[in-house]
Amino acid sequence: MNPIKITIAGPRGRMGKEAVKLVEETEHFQLISMLDRKQPEKETTIPVFTNIEECFQSEKPDVLIDLTTPEVGYVHTKTALEYGVRPVVGTTGFTSVELEELKAISEEKQLGCIIAPNFAVGAVLMMKFSKMAAKYFEDVEILEMHHDQKLDAPSGTAVKTAEMIREQRNLKQQGHPNEKETIDGARGANIDGMHIHSIRLPGLVAHQQVMFGADGQALTIKHDSFHRGSFMSGVKVCVDTIMTLETLVYGLENILD
Numbered sequence: 575m576n577p578i579k580i581t582i583a584g585p586r587g588r589m590g591k592e593a594v595k596l597v598e599e600t601e602h603f604q605l606i607s608m609l610d611r612k613q614p615e616k617e618t619t620i621p622v623f624t625n626i627e628e629c630f631q632s633e634k635p636d637v638l639i640d641l642t643t644p645e646v647g648y649v650h651t652k653t654a655l656e657y658g659v660r661p662v663v664g665t666t667g668f669t670s671v672e673l674e675e676l677k678a679i680s681e682e683k684q685l686g687c688i689i690a691p692n693f694a695v696g697a698v699l700m701m702k703f704s705k706m707a708a709k710y711f712e713d714v715e716i717l718e719m720h721h722d723q724k725l726d727a728p729s730g731t732a733v734k735t736a737e738m739i740r741e742q743r744n745l746k747q748q749g750h751p752n753e754k755e756t757i758d759g760a761r762g763a764n765i766d767g768m769h770i771h772s773i774r775l776p777g778l779v780a781h782q783q784v785m786f787g788a789d790g791q792a793l794t795i796k797h798d799s800f801h802r803g804s805f806m807s808g809v810k811v812c813v814d815t816i817m818t819l820e821t822l823v824y825g826l827e828n829i830l831d
């Protein structure tokens with residue numbers, strides 16, 4: 575079997591460094607190039623490009639792994655699809671309009687694209703269990719906690735969790751019908767009446783609690799990523815799976831059995 579040729583965008587980043595390690599340590603993966611915002615100070619054995627088009631014209635990868643920022647990640651994903659390169663995107667913060675546009679390009683090109691706001695298998699299970707619980711508990715609030723360098727809020731995982739819960743939950747505005755914020759933002763973000771609270775502190779990695787309440791009982795479904803290695807088994811599954819896809823898949827839960 576030929577190795578899967580991979581380009582990593584954002585290789586100096588916290589996630590990017592882990593992805594470089596994963597690709598280098600996986601026998602059937604081959605790191606052929608990297609996309610960065612600047613050239614490295616020391617010479618590297620793997621070529622580093624600062625322009626995505628030059629990168630794809632010079633080294634044609636099978637897969638682009640993108641771990642950058644929302645604006646850059648969106649441009650990278652679109653360009654990759656246009657060049658016939660399959661994107662595995664961990665970058666979070668794409669808008670629904672951007673996701674729709676990428677889906678249309680992916681379908682037109684019949685080329686796989688995976689956008690996974692959370693590569694941790696445990697986080698995917700947390701979302702699935704939350705969807706199950708929402709059938710029985712319509713009162714829910716989501717608390718997501720991340721390191722203070724995170725650019726987007728609420729987290730992609732929290733939004734995805736709310737979207738999955740929405741598929742099961744009777745529509746309800748959480749809290750008292752006449753509740754009023756005396757300080758703006760006190761009740762957090764609101765998706766279909768579900769509130770999402772975002773905490774940002776140094777020392778944290780990625781953590782979420784989905785809290786359900788009912789008469790006389792509470793159910794909390796909780797997941798913690800303590801370090802970024804927790805995301806890499808999901809990245810590996812995505813790279814292997816994307817080679818057989820012809821459309822855009824949003825969320826690791828749609829890939830795992």
Ligand code: NAP
Nearest residue numbers: 584586587588589609610611641642664665666691692693
């Ligand atoms: P990070 O440490 O800030 O890394 C981002 C990297 O992207 C930086 O090295 C940055 O370089 C680089 N970059 C910026 N512009 C670029 C460009 N034009 N071309 C190439 N690289 C560029 O962030 P992180 O914690 O690794 O997170 C990266 C993304 O993954 C974020 O969107 C985050 O929310 C997401 N994430 C996803 C998961 C998941 O499971 N899907 C888990 C954790 C994080 P400079 O530092 O020089 O700007």
